[in-house]
Amino acid sequence: MERSEIFDIAHQRHPIAAPVAPERLRELIGWLSPSDGARAVDLGCGEGEWLQHLLLDHPGITGVGIDHMLPTTGARRSAERGLSDRVRWIETDAPAWSDGEFDVVLCVGASHAFGGLADMLGAVRRHLRPGGQALVGDSIWESTPSASALAALEVSADAYPDLAGLVRAFHEHGFEPSFGHVSTLAEWDDYQFSWTGSLVDWAVRRAPTTEDRSQALAAARENRDAWLSGARRELGFATFALHDVAAGPTGVTVARTP
Structure with a gap:
């Protein structure tokens, strides 16, 4: 099976x-406030849920979803939601892709x-117009990671x-969180068990x-073992809405404090 197929199946019940x-x-x-005519881009969009909800909240904007392995469900959901004429899905490597500046970067x-x-933050800045907004989510350590967590995730403490x-x-990088x-642990468990459960259900009932x-x-x-044997309660995730404060109100870049 291709990794994109596994990813697609794993997110059937949790498309976020x-x-x-x-x-x-x-x-x-809801903390993002693009004006009519604005452009948004989602770098590494996956199923595209973040971008699609932004478009649903703001009917006057358009969006682009970028991912090196685009699941088919993203395009299907955008069609079902009536967004096909306002969103483009591009399967390519996000770090190498460019199409000017955007008002919102996800x-x-x-x-x-x-x-x-x-x-990643450098890429967000490159794609963001001066004074724009970003929505960024990434992994964090909830506390100093244990040896079991590092082994389970196969990463270093830094x-x-x-x-x-x-x-x-x-x-x-010139951003201020708004x-x-x-x-929460409940959100993590729901995500992890939906991920593994969707794969198990497909394997038992529908694998060809x-x-x-x-x-x-x-x-x-593999995913369940890594979660339960060390990552749970230690690996966290935080998502922030960000304002570009490296630019003044007219878009003129201002000096940053060293």
Whole structure:
């Protein structure tokens, strides 16, 4: 099975590709205020739920969703919601893609595609017009990570910042948070068990071949084991609405404090 197919199946019951509940997604999107005619881009859009809800809230704007492996469900949902004429889905590597500046830049759970948090925030800034808004979500450590958490996730302790470190990174890139949400344990469990459960359900009930069944079950077990054997209660996730404060009210860049 292709990774994109596994990703698509795993998110069937949780199309928000992050440990964020639907009501929290709507709350976060509500902090964005693009004007009619604005353009939005979602870097590493996955299923495209963040971008689609932004478009639903603001009928006068258009959007572009970028991902190197686009699931088919994103385009299907956008058609069902009547958004097909206002959104483009482009399957390409987000770090290499460019189409000018956007009024809103979304990037939730996709820092790995850019090589880490700093490079992701740099990409958000490159795509954002002066004075625009961004919505960024990324992993954090809830506390100093244990050896079991590092082993389960196969990362080093400096792979993610803590919450204060994430906010400092925003400031270093000229952003000021206007609102933030730290995912709860319930949101994490719902996301993780929906992810593995969707794969198990598909493998047992609908897999067309024995090989597909085995691959889907293996992916579910690997993800579940990593979550339960170390990541749970230690790996966190935070999402922030950000204002560009590296530009003055007229879009003129102002000096940053060292």
